[in-house]
Amino acid sequence: MARIYMIRHGKAAAGWGEDKDPGLDDTGRAQSEKAADGIQAQVASPLPVLTSPLKRCQETAVPLASRWETTALIDPRVAELPSPMEDLTKRGEWLRSVMNGSWDQAVPSQDAHPDYGKTLEDWRAGIVTALLGCTQDTVIFSHFIAINVA
Structure with missing residues (x-):
């Protein structure tokens, strides 16, 4: 079984x-x-290095990838929890409520975001699929919530 090093x-x-x-x-x-x-x-x-597509993860992966003379491969399946809204203020409030609550609270009003429940399920399944797909020891740079889903 592969050992996976998940790093926030x-x-x-x-x-x-x-x-x-x-x-x-x-x-x-x-x-x-x-x-x-x-x-x-x-x-x-050196091991394979995967990273979320978001800048903060890619930048965190750079020192290790450089030392190992490799490139971190971007894997969107280990990205941050997708936000159901674009407004940054509302997005921040929503994330704080999710982090203090349960998965049920992650799904905002079905009227405003009718497909978000499916988006969330797909995101969670993507993380699991990415991890199960690691056939050798691997380093993955990701996010707090994604690591907790794992």
Whole structure:
């Protein structure tokens, strides 16, 4: 059975209610170096590296991928929880309520977002499929909620 190292991205330069796809801030870049140190201390030779398509994950993967002289492969299945809304303020409020609640609370009004329940199910299934598809030890850079789904 493959061993999967799931690593949460470093500290983002902006929150969910401020930017759709922020990169890392200085702290996040330092965290990405420490994550690379930690993986290298545990793993004797380079492994496949997958990352969410979002900037903060891609940037977190760079130090490890560079040290291993490889490229992190982008896998949209390990992306962040999809948001049912575009408005950044509402999006931030919605995410905070999801993180403090249950999966049932993740689905907003069916009138406003009738297909979101299916979107959420597909996202969760995609994460599981991505993990089950790892046939060898693999490092995956992803997000807090996605890692908890795993």
